[in-house]
Amino acid sequence: MTALSVNLNKIALLRNSRGRNYPHVVGYGEKLIQLGVQGLTVHPRQDERHATRQDTRDLALLTKQHSHVEFNVEGYPGDQFLQLIEETKPDQCTLVPDAPDQLTSDHGWNLTEHFAWVTDLAQQLKTMGVRSSLFIDPDVAQIKLAAGTGVDRIELYTESFANSFAAGNHAAVLAQYAEAAGLAQALGLGVNAGHDLDLQNLAEFLTIPGILEVSIGHALTVESLEFGVAEVIKRYLKICTP
Ligand SMILES: CC(=O)[C@@H](O)[C@H](O)COP(=O)(O)O
Numbered sequence: 486m487t488a489l490s491v492n493l494n495k496i497a498l499l500r501n502s503r504g505r506n507y508p509h510v511v512g513y514g515e516k517l518i519q520l521g522v523q524g525l526t527v528h529p530r531q532d533e534r535h536a537t538r539q540d541t542r543d544l545a546l547l548t549k550q551h552s553h554v555e556f557n558v559e560g561y562p563g564d565q566f567l568q569l570i571e572e573t574k575p576d577q578c579t580l581v582p583d584a585p586d587q588l589t590s591d592h593g594w595n596l597t598e599h600f601a602w603v604t605d606l607a608q609q610l611k612t613m614g615v616r617s618s619l620f621i622d623p624d625v626a627q628i629k630l631a632a633g634t635g636v637d638r639i640e641l642y643t644e645s646f647a648n649s650f651a652a653g654n655h656a657a658v659l660a661q662y663a664e665a666a667g668l669a670q671a672l673g674l675g676v677n678a679g680h681d682l683d684l685q686n687l688a689e690f691l692t693i694p695g696i697l698e699v700s701i702g703h704a705l706t707v708e709s710l711e712f713g714v715a716e717v718i719k720r721y722l723k724i725c726t727p
Pocket residue numbers: 492494495527528530535559581588589590620679680702
């Protein structure tokens with residue numbers, strides 16, 4: 486089984502486009518929990534254009550009331566972000582190397598450059614009692630380095646798989662992800678995945694064995710407009726628990 490962690494960024498973005506608390510991010514998270522998701526994710530960016538630091542605090546409280554639901558907080562490890570992680574103690578912190586002005590995540594860590602820093606971050610998260618994960622491209626050299634940093638998991642950045650799936654020629658790209666996942670698992674890392682996964686491409690991606698968690702937000706929100714959130718979560722859970 487792969488855990489489905491729903492990213493609430495786009496619900497927060499909709500809320501932020503008006504002056505009042507609607508849609509209610511925590512209420513939506515609660516609804517998703519009732520629908521059976523195993524996790525909630527936010528990626529609070531430095532400008533708080535969608536999920537805010539307060540959303541992160543509020544969702545931390547919600548998920549602590551539902552001990553079977555994991556809270557995953559993703560983001561760039563600046564001081565403010567690390568303070569938020571220390572304060573909210575999510576189940577998992579996924580480190581993402583995004584620049585502040587980035588539209589969305591578009592690359593994994595370059596550990597050739599940042600190995601020492603990431604090793605220190607992995608130790609800080611361990612001291613906080615928070616599982617660490619690293620957003621990473623399906624690149625065997627980077628995965629070997631990731632295993633040396635002391636992180637618990639990696640999150641494979643799946644945009645290139647999603648693009649090749651949409652273009653109808655994903656076999657070679659999927660094989661690259663399978664090799665990356667297999668290597669990570671052999672080196673003792675847990676493997677998560679995310680970015681641009683959707684109801685069309687997810688089952689094919691999960692032919693890769695042992696993916697522990699997928700975090701999905703953008704497409705899931707759009708699909709919910711078309712089919713309704715209850716139906717969409719039912720479809721995702723069916724794919725994640727075949
Ligand atoms: C790391 C990752 O792939 C997701 O967190 C994604 O970046 C969501 O962020 P946006 O909602 O800002 O696109």
